[in-house]
Structure formats: C-alpha cells, structure tokens
Amino acid sequence: MKSEIIHPPPGSPGAESSADTVVTELFLVHRLALVRLAFLLVGDQETAEDVVQDAFAAVYRRWSRLADRGQVLPYLRTAVVNGCRMVLRRRTIIGRFRGHREVPFWSAEAAALLGETRRQVFLSVRTLPRRQREVLVLRFYLDLSEAEIAQVMGVSRGTVKSTASRALKALAAKLQEER
Template identity: 85%
Template sequence: MTELFLAHRLDLVRLAFLLAGDQETAEDVVQDAFAAVYRRWSRLAEREKVLPYLRAAVINGCRMVHRRRSVARRFRGDREVPFWSAEAAVLLGESRREVFLAVRALPRRQREALVLRYYLDLSEAEIAEVMGVSRGTVKSTASRALRALAATLQEER
C-alpha cells in the first residue's frame, strides 16, 4: 500500500485538482480514496485493479464535492469563492490558467473525459472503466468537450 501511495499520490492529487479546482480539496479527496482502499486491503483479490479503482474513487469524490458546493450555493447565494492560492498559481503557471479555466467551465462528464485522456493519458477503454460508461460515450463526450473548449479559447483570443 505504501508503494502504491508513493507512486501514484501526486498524479491522483493533480487529477483531483483539475476536477475540483483547489488543492486542499484535491488532497482530501485523494486521501479519502487511499483510506478506503486501505480499509479493504486485506479483502482485495485483484490488487492489479487497485489503481483504476483509486482513479474512479477520486473522480467520484470530486463529483461529491461539486454536489455539496451546488447545494451550498443554493443556500448562501451564488458567490464564487476565490480558489487561486499561491501554490495553485505556481502549479498552473500563467500560460495554463486560461486553459484550466476553460476546462473547468465544461460540464462535469466532459471535463472528466478530457482530464483522464489528456492528463493521465488513459485509453478509451480505461476511461470508460473509470467513468462507468461505454467506449462510445467516451468518444462522443471527448469530441464534444474538445469542440466546446476550442470555441471557448477562440473567443478569448
């Protein structure tokens, strides 16, 4: 479990950061995913499938964060909390901030498909497994996301 944590924690935190939008939440989501795996470690029969499970757990954790934020916005208004910490600015750099904001504005499923494909470099089959959808859905979702992203970035130039 320690080797798995050391080898994949940073990639999973980056994945969660791209989906959740802030570093603290990303670290919490990843820590929760590893804790869930650790609790079940002795009962895992197929340990080679732990990494896909962790990726799916991180994505589901980010979905839960977005649901909670949505509910909170309903009760306190639509104030957007600034999320650019000094660490986040260094992580992304000025040149990537525009792309990050455009990706962040995509619908959840499109954002997940692009991050898994182009950030983690997963195949369509792996993305389908992590997201719990078919390969065809992955293809069409990624295609729509790329078109929307291109249109958004063209508008900003």
Template identity: 55%
Template sequence: MVGDSSGLGVERSVERTLGHLRALDTASAEAAERPLTLEDLYRQQRMRMVRLAILLVDDPATAEDVVQEAFTGLYRNWSGLRDAKAAIGYLRTAVVNGSRSVLRRRKTAREYQPPHQADARSAESLAMLTAEHQAVVAALAELPPRQREVLVLRYYGDLSEAEIAEATGVSKGTVKSTASRALDALQRIMRSH
C-alpha cells in the first residue's frame, strides 16, 4: 500500500498525482495568451483534453479520437458559443461524454468477446511518474467509470463540485457522494496491491 492507511492518505495521493499532471498541462497553457480562435484553442487545450480522456478511457489512441470528435463538435457549434471559457467547458463536457460512449461500447463488446487486458499506458508516460503516482493511476483504472470521472475532473481538472456536476450531468450531491465512495474504493484497491 502506498501512503498511510487512512482515506485522507489516499485522497492526498490522488490529489498529488493528478495535481502533478494538471500542473504540467497548465504551465504550458498559462504561457500562452487566452484563446481567441478555434486554432488557438486547439493548440492550447488539445493535450490537456487528451490527458483528460486518457485518464477516463485508459487508451491513448482512443483518447485522441475522443478529443478529435470533441473539437469537431466545437467547430460545428463555434458561432453559438459566448467566449473562449465557454468553449473550454464545451470541450470538457464533450470529452467526458465521448469517453462515456467509448466505455459503453467497450462493455457491449466485452459481452460478446472474451475480456482482454490492453496495455494502454505508454512506457514514456509511466516513466514520468513516481512509483506512488503509478500506483494511483493504476488504481484509478480499476474504479467504475463514474467514480473515475469524478476524481479525474476534481483532481486533474481542478473543477469545483458544481463544475463537475455540469460536466457529468449529475447533481452536486451526487458528485460529493461519488467522490467519497471513489476515494474509499481507491483506498481498498491500493491496500490490496
């Protein structure tokens, strides 16, 4: 088990791991000016959205597809958006919804085929993480999709409960209870490894 045995230790591990990944992304995003065009937004937000999708679907190629679809949808709706901040929210919601669709399709496919374990993480992405961070990312992959979404959006996306509720289409109370259950489950998973 990594960290201490309390739920608070697991939460700190999740926060450190996903916060570390968020810091890598925001450092490059903050260096650029606020997005003004779709092209600027694509350059500044693409990798952040890909990392978000990877944390949700656990497959880099699929994550790229999800993000590409999100940007395609944004392009179609560009004229109806208020500002760049609304565009980022649109992208985040589209990535979450696209990831959900992927996971539903995977579940359906598994019902008709024997399950297989895909080697989703690249050696480079894991090499950048410490052993503790690797353990947290591996444990996140074992959580149910909704729990994983809430933790990733909270600690990687650095979103408030209200923003998570909006991105996932659930109530703030559901976000709070899901996060609590997810941290408990994560603690159990990490203890068992």
C-alpha cells in the first residue's frame, strides 16, 4: 500500500511548522511496515523499533534541510536499511570478542507477526548474505520496484536484478534441502 503525504513545498508559509504534522502522519502510516522491515533484517523486535525510531528522529531533526520533502518515505526506508546494517556490523564486531551469540528473536509478538508457516522461510532468508537478504525483503515484503530498491540500497538496477536472482536460487536450494 503506497500512500502519499501532502505537505507544503519548502519555503512556503507553514512549511516549517508542518514538520510536526507530516512526521507524525508518516509515523502513524508507515511505522509498522518499517518496523517489520527492520525486524526481517536484524531479527529482533526491540532493535527493529529502535532503528525505526532513530530514522524518524533523523527526519524530524533534518526537516528544514530536506531538499525534496516528497521523497521522505524513500529516505526513511534508506535510513532504516542503513541503521540495520550498522546494527549487524556492531553485532559482528562484538561477536568477534565475545564469541558469536544468536539474538533471541522469537518473542510471542514476533511469532504472531510472522506466523509459524513463514518461520522456515524467515530462517532461510536470514542465512543469505546481507545484500541478498535486503533485496528480497525490499522486493517481496515492501513490494518495491527494482528502481526503488536500487535507490534505497544505493546500487544500480542491474545489481538489484542479479542479486535478487542469486538470492532466489540460493533460497530455493536451501528450502529444498530442508524438505
């Protein structure tokens, strides 16, 4: 579901005062989808909510400096993906010093969100390399086009296409071997 938020253009009367209204409206409409996106990338609800909250806070702080306020949702998606990358990098570094520890992510709420039937696919997707996992989540969860995924990830459309193809082959092989 793609809904657009209407707001005054930059520099127009009321544009600065609308930051509260627009960011609040964006939060109410898109928070849950962004939390689910982050959850699928990082694997735990708490961290996912923190990443999304940080993304919204960044938009609010930078509101007066945003060049194209019509592109706030793509900016938020990019901020969430980048925030997830940062979390995963941090976990990797910590894991080197403490030994690898799997984050417990099957809370009752998380299990209800995903449903038992999706659990196996979710676990298989989590084994994919970061870029492949991001492409699949953005494509099949958020239903973004190749161009939108390329914009969010900062790569070319061709990279998105080839990465998605490799990811789907790897995922199919993984799920087939688990049968």
